[in-house]
Amino acid sequence: MPETARQIADDLRARIESGELTPGDRLPGEPSLVRKYGVAKMTANQALKILVSEGLAVARPGSGTYVREFRPIRRVANDRLAKSRWAAGQSIWSADVARRPLVTDVQVHEAPAPHQVSRLLELDPGAPVIIRSRKFLVEDRPVQTATSYLPADLVRDTAIAQPDTGPGGSYARLAELGAEPVRFAEELRARMPSDEERMALNLAAGTPVIEICRTAFTADDRPVEVNQMLLDAGSYVLEYRLSS
Amino acid sequence: MPETARQIADDLRARIESGELTPGDRLPGEPSLVRKYGVAKMTANQALKILVSEGLAVARPGSGTYVREFRPIRRVANDRLAKSRWAAGQSIWSADVARRPLVTDVQVHEAPAPHQVSRLLELDPGAPVIIRSRKFLVEDRPVQTATSYLPADLVRDTAIAQPDTGPGGSYARLAELGAEPVRFAEELRARMPSDEERMALNLAAGTPVIEICRTAFTADDRPVEVNQMLLDAGSYVLEYRLSS
DNA sequence: GAGTGGTCTAGACCACATC
DNA sequence: ATGTGGTCTAGACCACTCG
Numbered sequence: 001m002p003e004t005a006r007q008i009a010d011d012l013r014a015r016i017e018s019g020e021l022t023p024g025d026r027l028p029g030e031p032s033l034v035r036k037y038g039v040a041k042m043t044a045n046q047a048l049k050i051l052v053s054e055g056l057a058v059a060r061p062g063s064g065t066y067v068r069e070f071r072p073i074r075r076v077a078n079d080r081l082a083k084s085r086w087a088a089g090q091s092i093w094s095a096d097v098a099r100r101p102l103v104t105d106v107q108v109h110e111a112p113a114p115h116q117v118s119r120l121l122e123l124d125p126g127a128p129v130i131i132r133s134r135k136f137l138v139e140d141r142p143v144q145t146a147t148s149y150l151p152a153d154l155v156r157d158t159a160i161a162q163p164d165t166g167p168g169g170s171y172a173r174l175a176e177l178g179a180e181p182v183r184f185a186e187e188l189r190a191r192m193p194s195d196e197e198r199m200a201l202n203l204a205a206g207t208p209v210i211e212i213c214r215t216a217f218t219a220d221d222r223p224v225e226v227n228q229m230l231l232d233a234g235s236y237v238l239e240y241r242l243s244s
Numbered sequence: 245m246p247e248t249a250r251q252i253a254d255d256l257r258a259r260i261e262s263g264e265l266t267p268g269d270r271l272p273g274e275p276s277l278v279r280k281y282g283v284a285k286m287t288a289n290q291a292l293k294i295l296v297s298e299g300l301a302v303a304r305p306g307s308g309t310y311v312r313e314f315r316p317i318r319r320v321a322n323d324r325l326a327k328s329r330w331a332a333g334q335s336i337w338s339a340d341v342a343r344r345p346l347v348t349d350v351q352v353h354e355a356p357a358p359h360q361v362s363r364l365l366e367l368d369p370g371a372p373v374i375i376r377s378r379k380f381l382v383e384d385r386p387v388q389t390a391t392s393y394l395p396a397d398l399v400r401d402t403a404i405a406q407p408d409t410g411p412g413g414s415y416a417r418l419a420e421l422g423a424e425p426v427r428f429a430e431e432l433r434a435r436m437p438s439d440e441e442r443m444a445l446n447l448a449a450g451t452p453v454i455e456i457c458r459t460a461f462t463a464d465d466r467p468v469e470v471n472q473m474l475l476d477a478g479s480y481v482l483e484y485r486l487s488s
Numbered sequence: 489g490a491g492t493g494g495t496c497t498a499g500a501c502c503a504c505a506t507c
Numbered sequence: 508a509t510g511t512g513g514t515c516t517a518g519a520c521c522a523c524t525c526g
Contacts, residue, residue, distance in 0.1 A: 004515075010439075029492065040516045045493070053297055053449075055436040061493045062523035072433070083488045184486045189316070190434035190452045190477035192299040205297075208434045208452035208477070233434035233452070240484045242428045244327045248496075273511065284497045289512070305512045306505035 004039050008047035016056055016067055023069040027057060055206035055234065068204070068234075073138060075231075076239040081184055087175070089167035093136075102137040106163045110152050117149045120215050120226045128152035130161050132170070135200070142201050143235040149226045154179060170225070171216075179224045181216035188212050190233060201232045208233040248283050252291035260300055260311055267313040271301060299450035299478065312448070312478075317382060319475075320483040325428055331419075333411035337380075346381040350407045354396050361393045364459050364470045372396035374405050376414070379444070386445050387479040393470045398423060414469070415460075423468045425460035432456050434477060445476045452477040 012028070015021045028036070033044035048065050051057040059065045079085070080092040093101055112126040121129070133147040148170070154177065155161055160170045171181055193201070193209045201209070210233050216225040256272070259265045272280070277288035292309045295301040303309045323329070324336040337345055356370040365373070377391040392414070398421065399405055404414045415425055437445070437453045445453070454477050460469040 031491080040518090042495090042517090043515060045495085046514085048493080053436070054438075059493060060524085063492065063525075065493075077484065077486055081486055081488050182488050184488070186484045186486070188432075188482040188484070189480070190454050192297070192450055192452065194298075206436055208436065210434050236433070238432040240321065240430045240432070240486075242321055242325055242430070242484075244325050244426050244428070275510080285499090286514090287496060289514085290495085292512080303512060304505080306503075307511065308505095309512075 004037065005043050005046040005050065008033060008037055008039070008044065009050035012047070012051055013054075013056060016051075021067050023067050025067045026064045027051070027066065029064055052204070053206040055204070055208075058204045070234060072237045073143060073235055074237050074239060076241075077184075077186065078239075078241045083180075083182075086168040086171045089172070091169060092171075101143070102140075103134050104137060105133070105135045107131075107133045108161060108163055110156070110161070113149060117226050120213075121149065121151060121223045123151060130155050132160070138235070141235070142232070144229060144231045145197075145200055146227055146229045149228075150174075150224065154224065174216075174224055179218050179222070181224055182219050183217040183221070184214055185217070186212055186214045188238075193230075197230060201230070203232055204234075210236065210238070248281065249287050249290040249294065252277060252281055252283070252288065253294035256291070256295055257298075257300060260295075265311050267311050269311045270308045271295070271310065273308055296448070297450040299448070299452075302448045314478060316481045317387065317479055318481050318483060320485075321428075321430060322483075322485045327424075327426075330412040330415045333416070335413060336415075345387070346384075347378050348381060349377070349379040351375075351377045352405060352407055354400070354405070357393060361470050364457075365393065365395060365467045367395060374399050376404070382479070385479070386476070388473060388475045389441075389444055390471055390473045393472075394418075394468065398468065418460075418468055423462050423466070425468055426463050427461040427465070428458055429461075430456055430458045432482075437474075441474060445474065447476055448478075454480065454482070 021027065027048065030041055030044040030048065033039070033047060034041050048057065048059065052059050052065070056068055057065050058068050085092055091100060108130065110128055110130055113121065113123055113129040115125070117129065118125050118127055129149045130152050131147060131149055133145070135142055136144045136146070150160060150170070158173050158177065159166045160173050165173055174181055189211045190208050191211065193203055197209060203209070210231040212229040212231065214227045214229070215223050217223050265271065271292065274285055274288040274292065277283070277291060278285050292301065292303065296303050296309070300312055301309050302312050329336055352374065354372055354374055357365065357367055357373040359369070361373065362369050362371055367373070373393045374396050375391060375393055377389070379386055380388045380390070394404060394414070402417050402421065403410045404417050409417055418425055433455045434452050435455065437447055441453060447453070454475040456473040456475065458471045458473070459467050461467050
């Protein structure tokens, strides 16, 4: 009887979806599946791998395989970019989570703009930009990385070129420079992460990422920031509000 | 030397990312990997499976494993919902692809609203709704499924309850009923598909899906439609425009 | 130390695609 | 008819966790 691994996975999946096994529960281990289904150990292993690759379970070597837990962050694009937030000195994150996330691995440097960035910022190819990259932790788990690009000629001597951008963040600083961002375009993709990205976000196998590229424009349609974000898809629900 | 499968996968990935192997190319087969690396056939198989699960390659049984090809559809949320489109009798799809997609598997029926839908439509639990489900093909490939829910009391005797909703689609019909949708909220998640969903969209292993739940509101903030969509993530780039 | 998942081997059979 | 990926077996060793 081939197709055994899939069938075992189907059985376990059904038990998860029926609620018999709830998030955090330990799944039957390989030896127990070998006994129950009379298959080779490797077949049992592959059955469990199927669930892991579907994002339904997480394997913890030396311990067991567990039903995965979800607790998505709600990210409301419109609210978080509302001027009222950052103008009041708040982080745009205050719209997403009650507790402000930990920002780590902040790196700021100046370099020539990558191809695509210079196009989006309407700069000459290779023009200098300030590059701010950082990582966000919520409840000790990395959920997002972000890299912002801003025209160096505009922000070089401001707090934006410092690790700490001050109250209200870089948008408040841009406003002070007469380059207040009022319009935004977000371009969004979902895909599987590279190994590097999986490492950076500490992702379980079988978790996709959401890639967002946001360009911020001033009232006279000048692009002043490109922000390239990478989200752990399992940690997020995104919301957008539109009117026709 | 353990870790062999990963290393083989790393080698192949590097050759893909360097451009030595381009989309559509055939990867070295299992027998050739067995010879080159001196490993068991199953190890070679697993190495190829890693690339497939990362979405970088597609296996075609009996033929070979190939570098995957991408040709995303650009879906601009704002444009497609603009009244000017559907008011002119166009499909909202005309914003996304030059050639109108094929709509198949259209099914319309009336049934009690599922929990979440009745909540979003602000209906009594179990109130009757018209359910329209359909699938969209672009260039013969299924790229999206969609299921709409509309209050049955509002649309029961209109073209919306028919498979063909006429020029401009259901939004034009809603407008004729004095329930023109002018505001929309889209809630978006990315995840790995279930087997069922993988089947429906004919997805390669390692391809995530994007789940969008859109609620349409009238000018007086009455919800009149909930549309639950499932997109093949590899076939789409989504764009949202916002202003603060 | 016992149990866990992770990985590998060397062989086997199958269904399928391509020629 | 040949070659392909898909899957299975039965055994093995490893690194890890947990009590």
